[in-house]
Amino acid sequence: METAVGTTTATAGQQAPGGRTRPRHARTAPWHWIVALAGCGAVVAAALAASPATGTPVSAHPAPKPLAATAGPDPAQVQLPLDCGPFPVKTVLDVSARLGDGRAATVVAAHCAAETGTPPDAVFLLDFGPDGRPEVAATLLTERENLTVSRIAVRSDGAVTGHAQGYSSEDVPRFRPDISLDLTWTPKGGGWERSQTAAPVSAV
Numbered sequence: 769m770e771t772a773v774g775t776t777t778a779t780a781g782q783q784a785p786g787g788r789t790r791p792r793h794a795r796t797a798p799w800h801w802i803v804a805l806a807g808c809g810a811v812v813a814a815a816l817a818a819s820p821a822t823g824t825p826v827s828a829h830p831a832p833k834p835l836a837a838t839a840g841p842d843p844a845q846v847q848l849p850l851d852c853g854p855f856p857v858k859t860v861l862d863v864s865a866r867l868g869d870g871r872a873a874t875v876v877a878a879h880c881a882a883e884t885g886t887p888p889d890a891v892f893l894l895d896f897g898p899d900g901r902p903e904v905a906a907t908l909l910t911e912r913e914n915l916t917v918s919r920i921a922v923r924s925d926g927a928v929t930g931h932a933q934g935y936s937s938e939d940v941p942r943f944r945p946d947i948s949l950d951l952t953w954t955p956k957g958g959g960w961e962r963s964q965t966a967a968p969v970s971a972v
Contacts, residue, residue: 775929777921778863778875840864840874841894841902848892849904850911852880860889861920868926868955871895873905875928877917886942889917891930893960906960908953915949928953928960933969945969 843859850857858881864874874894879887888911895905908928909915915932922928929952933945940946948969953960 775921775923776863776865777919778861780861780918835864835866835872840872841896843874843876843878843894843902846894846902846904848876848878848890849907850878850880850890852882855880855882857881861917863920863922865922867922873922874902875908875920875922877909877920877930879911886916887911888914888934889932891917891920893928908960908962909951915947916945926955931967 841864843862848857857878860877860879862874862876864872867873875891876894877889877891879889881887889909890907890911891909892904893906893908894902897903909917909930909932913934915934917930917932919931920928921930929950932949932951934947934949935942936946946969948967949964950967951962951964953962955961
């Protein structure tokens with residue numbers, strides 16, 4: 769899982785400098801350290817005393833934090849709503865985060881593991897149900913849109929983002945997608961509102 773500041777992401781696919789011996793005249797006497805520590809303590813105390821007066825802004829919605837692999841809902845314990853016939857369901861990407869309302873969730877991209885072709889992906893939001901078991905809370909993308917998802921992420925504002933590519937018609941070769949989209953799902957009114965923008969097409 770690729771993680772950046774403020775974003776938890778899943779994608780499909782220094783040494784400290786050596787110490788130097790200081791010259792004799794640069795060595796610090798023990799009492800210098802005592803004076804320095806006393807000064808640091810005064811600065812910290814002043815900062816703590818000033819904080820209530822200045823009023824440090826606090827976000828009303830805590831930023832999502834990455835969770836341990838077992839903390840978010842496990843996609844392997846959920847029957848994803850994909851009609852795959854005789855083929856099994858394959859999880860392609862999944863990323864867990866604690867959303868702005870504090871609940872642990874997992875966003876998962878999956879498709880039918882067909883033996884040939886490029887099966888399209890669907891994206892689901894998993895949550896813990898009333899009984900504590902993982903369940904599908906929302907379908908963000910259906911396989912009927914014929915898109916292949918290469919990246920999903922949960923942003924610090926609680927939105928889910930992703931990148932997908934697809935085909936404008938059945939005549940387009942499967943190795944050369946001609947549609948590329950950056951997707952964003954924003955929580956709204958108890959559901960999710962989707963927006964998308966065109967992106968440069970890259971080779972599969």
